[in-house]
Amino acid sequence: MRYNIKLTVYRALSHTMQITRRLEFDAGHRIPCHKSQCRHMHGHRYVLEVTLSGRVINTKGASDEGMVMDFADVKAIAMEQLVSLWDHAFLAYAQDSQIVDFLNSLPAHKTILLPFVPTVENLALEAFRLLDPHYHNTYGNDLTLAHVRLYETPNNWADVNRSDL
Numbered sequence: 001m002r003y004n005i006k007l008t009v010y011r012a013l014s015h016t017m018q019i020t021r022r023l024e025f026d027a028g029h030r031i032p033c034h035k036s037q038c039r040h041m042h043g044h045r046y047v048l049e050v051t052l053s054g055r056v057i058n059t060k061g062a063s064d065e066g067m068v069m070d071f072a073d074v075k076a077i078a079m080e081q082l083v084s085l086w087d088h089a090f091l092a093y094a095q096d097s098q099i100v101d102f103l104n105s106l107p108a109h110k111t112i113l114l115p116f117v118p119t120v121e122n123l124a125l126e127a128f129r130l131l132d133p134h135y136h137n138t139y140g141n142d143l144t145l146a147h148v149r150l151y152e153t154p155n156n157w158a159d160v161n162r163s164d165l
């Protein structure tokens with residue numbers, strides 16, 4: 001019985017796991033050449049899921065002992081590097097000149113110019129690219145950004161896996 005307990009503890013500390021933090025933000029966009037509704041200016045309540053992979057930290061007495069990464073730190077990095085920038089912004093394709101000219105005419109409007117059409121696929125890929133350098137392997141636990149999922153609506157989302165890049 002004692003042997004079984006020790007074995008369980010050992011496996012929990014050495015195992016690689018994935019953790020996910022969900023964040024939400026509101027943003028406007030349009031798909032300029034879309035055949036239907038998406039060419040109109042409109043907005044979404046986007047939902048971002050940031051999944052990190054790493055080994056559970058086993059530093060005795062550390063604040064994040066037993067964690068892959070403190071969820072508060074996962075959130076803080078995502079907020080700083082992406083969510084606070086995109087929240088309540090208009091995500092505009094830089095070559096969509098009618099929209100860009102209009103947004104530039106509005107004083108101090110929060111506009112994010114993107115080098116691609118702001119579909120959920122492209123936005124998810126950009127989110128991965130922006131976040132990836134900021135989840136460091138600080139504790140030597142092989143921490144890495146494994147996956148980003150971005151929901152445009154509750155029924156439509158795009159996934160980016162590190163293994164696909």
Ligand SMILES: [Zn+2]
Nearest residue numbers: 029038042044
């Ligand atoms: Zn849309």
